[in-house]
Amino acid sequence: RKTAEVLNTDVRTLFVPGRQIDDTFLTEIEEKLLQADMGVGNVDRIVTAIRDKWRLGRIRNAPDALGVIREQVLGMLTAAPAEGAPPSKSDDRELHFAEAGPTVILVAGINGAGKTTSIAKLAWLLKNEMGKKVMVCASDTFRAGAVHQLSIWAERIGVEIVRHKQGADPAAVAYDACEAAKTRGIDVLIVDTAGRLHTQDHLMRELTKIRDVVTKRIEGAPHEVLLVLDATTGQNAVLQAKNFGQAIAVTGILLAKLDGTAKGGVVLSIKQQLNIPVKFIGLGETPQDIETFEPKRFVEALFG
Amino acid sequence: MLDALTDKFNNVFRTLSGRGRISEENIREAMREVRTALLEADVSFKIVKDFTEAVVQKAIGREVIKLLRPGELMVQIVYEELVNLMGPVDTRIYYVQPPPTVIMMAGLQGAGKTTTCGKLAKYLVAKGHHPLLCAADLQRPAAVEQLRTLGAQLGIPVYTDDSKVAPHGEVAKGAAVSVCRAAIAQAKQTGRDVVILDTAGRLHIDDALMGELREVNTQLKPHQVFLVLDAMSGQDAVNSAKAFNEQLEVDGLILTKFDSDTRGGALLSAKMITGKPVKFIGTGEKLDALEEFRPEGMAQRILGMGDILQLVTEA
Ligand SMILES: Nc1nc2c(ncn2[C@@H]2O[C@H](COP(=O)(O)OP(=O)(O)OP(=O)(O)O)[C@@H](O)[C@H]2O)c(=O)[nH]1
Numbered sequence: 001r002k003t004a005e006v007l008n009t010d011v012r013t014l015f016v017p018g019r020q021i022d023d024t025f026l027t028e029i030e031e032k033l034l035q036a037d038m039g040v041g042n043v044d045r046i047v048t049a050i051r052d053k054w055r056l057g058r059i060r061n062a063p064d065a066l067g068v069i070r071e072q073v074l075g076m077l078t079a080a081p082a083e084g085a086p087p088s089k090s091d092d093r094e095l096h097f098a099e100a101g102p103t104v105i106l107v108a109g110i111n112g113a114g115k116t117t118s119i120a121k122l123a124w125l126l127k128n129e130m131g132k133k134v135m136v137c138a139s140d141t142f143r144a145g146a147v148h149q150l151s152i153w154a155e156r157i158g159v160e161i162v163r164h165k166q167g168a169d170p171a172a173v174a175y176d177a178c179e180a181a182k183t184r185g186i187d188v189l190i191v192d193t194a195g196r197l198h199t200q201d202h203l204m205r206e207l208t209k210i211r212d213v214v215t216k217r218i219e220g221a222p223h224e225v226l227l228v229l230d231a232t233t234g235q236n237a238v239l240q241a242k243n244f245g246q247a248i249a250v251t252g253i254l255l256a257k258l259d260g261t262a263k264g265g266v267v268l269s270i271k272q273q274l275n276i277p278v279k280f281i282g283l284g285e286t287p288q289d290i291e292t293f294e295p296k297r298f299v300e301a302l303f304g
Numbered sequence: 305m306l307d308a309l310t311d312k313f314n315n316v317f318r319t320l321s322g323r324g325r326i327s328e329e330n331i332r333e334a335m336r337e338v339r340t341a342l343l344e345a346d347v348s349f350k351i352v353k354d355f356t357e358a359v360v361q362k363a364i365g366r367e368v369i370k371l372l373r374p375g376e377l378m379v380q381i382v383y384e385e386l387v388n389l390m391g392p393v394d395t396r397i398y399y400v401q402p403p404p405t406v407i408m409m410a411g412l413q414g415a416g417k418t419t420t421c422g423k424l425a426k427y428l429v430a431k432g433h434h435p436l437l438c439a440a441d442l443q444r445p446a447a448v449e450q451l452r453t454l455g456a457q458l459g460i461p462v463y464t465d466d467s468k469v470a471p472h473g474e475v476a477k478g479a480a481v482s483v484c485r486a487a488i489a490q491a492k493q494t495g496r497d498v499v500i501l502d503t504a505g506r507l508h509i510d511d512a513l514m515g516e517l518r519e520v521n522t523q524l525k526p527h528q529v530f531l532v533l534d535a536m537s538g539q540d541a542v543n544s545a546k547a548f549n550e551q552l553e554v555d556g557l558i559l560t561k562f563d564s565d566t567r568g569g570a571l572l573s574a575k576m577i578t579g580k581p582v583k584f585i586g587t588g589e590k591l592d593a594l595e596e597f598r599p600e601g602m603a604q605r606i607l608g609m610g611d612i613l614q615l616v617t618e619a
Pocket residue numbers: 109110111112113114115116117118140143146193194195196228256257258259260281282283284285289413414444505507
């Protein structure tokens with residue numbers, strides 16, 4: 001399924017041709033934008049932009065307002081970093097590969113966000129669409145059935161897996177996976193990690209340790225650090241992105257579960273405040289349900 | 305620590321009213337602070353709207369307008385109203401005679417159903433019950449294995465049937481029903497008095513998978529259906545909670561992952577849209593991290609003014 005289909009919102013019912021902008025219209029717009037989890041601040045900014053232009057007589061009707069929304073949201077998703085924001089390749093939504101040797105993608109996120117399934121999707125994409133030799137690493141040794149879950153995916157997709165028993169040291173699994181990836185001529189190694197809350201310091205340190213091990217074993221690794229966010233998550237996602245970003249220098253977001261009715265508008269705030277780009281979106285539970293994130297398409301799908 | 309919200313109220317009233325009297329309009333203005341706080345806590349905007357209006361009416365009724373420093377009373381009204389909305393409290397589990405009592409978990413993907421099944425089983429054992437867990441998630445890879453592992457950790461039996469497991473999307477007609485039915489039969493035979501059904505995560509708009517749940521619901525008539533929801537959910541919580549409730553007649557809500565720093569407005573949204581009581585909250589990954597729901601602390605948490613409100617409520 002395509003982004004446009006699944007993200008279709010009832011926002012478009014607002015934009016019937018001929019409808020003039022008035023206070024009721026502005027309130028309705030505000031509500032629709034809030035419903036997409038864009039956050040009070042961003043919504044205020046967008047509605048103010050519309051109101052100002054309307055008062056100045058520059059715009060009159062609903063389609064004009066839609067143009068302003070489009071422009072504003074696109075601006076927020078692609079704008080240069082705010083002052084003081086960490087420098088990053090913020091509009092860079094490409095995956096980065098190592099020049100030589102295995103590329104390592106570290107995947108993290110809170111409990112149940114969709115990490116393991118998203119890894120299956122990435123593995124599928126890299127193997128089948130890009131012809132890469134892929135290996136996955138079962139560094140979630142904590143959750144019941146986690147190793148088994150990743151093993152099933154690896155088998156279904158036909159990629160290699162490195163795993164230890166449940167309860168093993170996740171950094172040790174990552175160590176072994178790095179060594180195996182090098183000796184077996186793997187192109188991309190994707191490391192699954194246990195779900196953890198961004199507020200759990202000891203678990204965040206464990207994550208940093210996994211990262212450090214990977215960095216020591218493979219030159220330039222991890223080449224990508226993807227944070228998996230659940231699109232149904234509200235404003236807490238900003239705090240998640242902040243803390244994971246500090247612990248493991250997140251390079252991009254994979255926004256999972258966009259096939260539901262949630263819109264994932266909180267990525268606007270994450271882009272604004274932390275300058276972390278969305279790289280992929282998840283649109284279902286099978287390995288094929290993945291797409292690269294295109295701000296234009298996202299905006300069109302939301303309001304088109 | 306100072307009462308920030310009260311201060312804000314007092315400040316707003318002071319600047320708005322000058323030295324004259326406070327009007328209804330002033331109260332509405334002041335309520336914008338509360339509105340923002342609630343929206344930032346992910347309470348559904350519709351509920352926020354109704355809530356702020358209710359508070360305004362109450363404030364007028366209680367003559368906040370006539371007070372010199374109306375902040376304290378306003379905060380109290382806001383807090384009381386929030387606590388009210390979250391009630392009436394009913395954290396009981398209703399058992400049937402003859403046993404077994406059948407409890408079904410349902411919810412979106414990754415909400416915490418399977419873990420909560422384990423937690424609930426442990427909770428019931430502590431209350432002298434003898435639960436049987438049933439692995440009726442036949443979709444997610446290793447879901448059966450996950451529940452089996454939890455059961456082993458707890459020393460609680462788990463009914464499984466690996467032959468019924470199917471890949472995602474391929475809902476084997478009747479498979480979930482037959483697994484659940486067999487589990488209930490086993491409970492009867494082995495003297496287990498509660499059966500907890502773990503079901504696959506699914507989107508409320510996925511008609512095939514929702515159909516599977518409806519089938520379990522109509523054919524086996526579980527005595528209680530609990531909707532498991534992630535406490536970090538945003539504005540969409542109302543949509544999914546509403547749909548699950550409409551299709552399954554949910555009996556209670558369980559909000560997970562409250563050990564995070566989420567303000568947890570989704571709890572209020574789900575409670576309001578379904579009208580069903582919150583039974584438990586999940587506060588960790590470990591199997592003892594399940595608490596009976598209490599609204600008082602929750603109201604403070606959602607407002608994001610914990611210590612502050614305590615002063616007011618203790619006074
Ligand atoms: N509808 C939908 N479901 C998804 C998507 N991504 C993952 N899921 C489902 O969400 C649930 C949790 O996914 P997992 O991949 O196990 O999540 P996780 O982050 O690895 O979970 P933990 O390891 O327990 O923290 C599973 O039921 C997945 O099938 C998606 O894009 N859309």
